[in-house]
Amino acid sequence: MFNNDNFKSQVVGFGVGASTFLGAQMLMGIGTKPYYKLLQKDFDQFNENEIKYIKHKANFALISSPLYKMGCRIDNVTEENCNRFLPIFKENMNKYLLKNFENKINKIKTLLTNKKNSSKIEKHSQETINKYKTKLEKKGIKKRLKNAIRSVADGENAFYFPITKEAVVNMDKKPALAFHEMGHAINSLGLNKAGKVLTKLRNPFFKLTPIIALVGLLKPKKQEGEKAEGIADKTTTFIKNNAGKLTFAALLPKLAEEGLASLNAKQLLKMTNMNKSIAKRINISNFKAWGTYLLGAIILSQATRFAIYAHDKIVENK
Numbered sequence: 001m002f003n004n005d006n007f008k009s010q011v012v013g014f015g016v017g018a019s020t021f022l023g024a025q026m027l028m029g030i031g032t033k034p035y036y037k038l039l040q041k042d043f044d045q046f047n048e049n050e051i052k053y054i055k056h057k058a059n060f061a062l063i064s065s066p067l068y069k070m071g072c073r074i075d076n077v078t079e080e081n082c083n084r085f086l087p088i089f090k091e092n093m094n095k096y097l098l099k100n101f102e103n104k105i106n107k108i109k110t111l112l113t114n115k116k117n118s119s120k121i122e123k124h125s126q127e128t129i130n131k132y133k134t135k136l137e138k139k140g141i142k143k144r145l146k147n148a149i150r151s152v153a154d155g156e157n158a159f160y161f162p163i164t165k166e167a168v169v170n171m172d173k174k175p176a177l178a179f180h181e182m183g184h185a186i187n188s189l190g191l192n193k194a195g196k197v198l199t200k201l202r203n204p205f206f207k208l209t210p211i212i213a214l215v216g217l218l219k220p221k222k223q224e225g226e227k228a229e230g231i232a233d234k235t236t237t238f239i240k241n242n243a244g245k246l247t248f249a250a251l252l253p254k255l256a257e258e259g260l261a262s263l264n265a266k267q268l269l270k271m272t273n274m275n276k277s278i279a280k281r282i283n284i285s286n287f288k289a290w291g292t293y294l295l296g297a298i299i300l301s302q303a304t305r306f307a308i309y310a311h312d313k314i315v316e317n318k
């Protein structure tokens, strides 16, 4: 059944399909940027006085909401000070990774330990943790983290760092972004119950998207009249046939969490008695930013569908 020609077309088909998917994933990051800029054109451009006013209101919102008491802070990352922040972020990231690793090891430890081997296992797991720690310390600062901080300093982006409860924003350039990031803090810290659940779901669900694409590409297409048999076959056939919809569904928790962060921001703006027309511009800008997430989700789910279609066509026409 697997002659040479067939195998070749499988490989070519998989290559085309996989690169379509990866391309779409990149496009989500890069391609939506110009679209975002075009959408934001006038809405997030504030003059010097407005910027000072919004900065003041954002700090006021942080201090007068429960966020401050819960340890949330705003980091003002500017072009002048951004290099100083890098090692601090790296250290925090390492702390987080080490804690995660320790939890994993401890889980395995309890599974493996019995009366006879407990001291041996204890020693071995401590050694493994120490090795991981030195490995983390030796590593340089990841390029992704560097780029993220850089784009904040340029006033192009902002983010919320849940590990340290910090909203990372250029407050001298784009203080309006602080409201949406505090909106993420409200979700992540559980001040919004639904937001807390969505915060926990968004990343594990997002990680499903390449798996859905992979199943769709690896699963051979059913011939006409051929039926799926058994649970595994039925499940993978369902995933292949509904890959686009499933990808979109996997992105829904992220979309919902982003939308909720902006709704929280709206509440914060209200709380500060922000000048109505400025508040409106910030809300519209946040809503448009959400549109870029929606666009990204549509691109990725349609690309997944197309990648699988293209793969099957190539394999069929070998």
Ligand SMILES: [Zn+2]
Residues within 6 Å of the ligand: 180, 184, 258, 261
């Ligand atoms: Zn966001």
